[in-house]
Amino acid sequence: MGDHGKPVWPVWELLKWMMGLSTHTIAAIGLSLVEKFQSPQPPQFVLQKKQELKAELEKLLGSDGVFLYPSHPHIAPKHHYPLFTPFNFAYTGIFNILGLPVTQCPLGLSQERLPLGLQIVTNKYKDHLAIATARHLETAFGGWRDPGTA
Numbered sequence: 001m002g003d004h005g006k007p008v009w010p011v012w013e014l015l016k017w018m019m020g021l022s023t024h025t026i027a028a029i030g031l032s033l034v035e036k037f038q039s040p041q042p043p044q045f046v047l048q049k050k051q052e053l054k055a056e057l058e059k060l061l062g063s064d065g066v067f068l069y070p071s072h073p074h075i076a077p078k079h080h081y082p083l084f085t086p087f088n089f090a091y092t093g094i095f096n097i098l099g100l101p102v103t104q105c106p107l108g109l110s111q112e113r114l115p116l117g118l119q120i121v122t123n124k125y126k127d128h129l130a131i132a133t134a135r136h137l138e139t140a141f142g143g144w145r146d147p148g149t150a
Contacts, residue, residue, distance in 0.1 A: 057123075058100075068119070068121075070118055072092075075115075104120075
């Protein structure tokens, strides 16, 4: 966390935030505090589990596999709601950690007129499959639509 190149002290920012004076969100301050006291290197057991999951998914996907996965566990959340469900980022974060290509595909709107979509995951170096699948699904389901005018 920084402020125009100047270092920021997370504890000080937390105090400022409690008085309504911080320019940072509570999520950014919280993450900064966690990172300050966390080991820079994950435990070996975590790295091993990551490699096992990556190998399993790569085997499952093969050379032409496509994995459709939700982008989020719920429809689009209201503003600030993700602060109360901080681990929902795992739906997208897991594929970032594994280094697999993902294409986010808009599918239209829910009954509440909120955006719906899914992630299309392919094996490494198979981005073209994710993009081709996304184009097909976008056409079939109507793709992105403006919630205010659709």
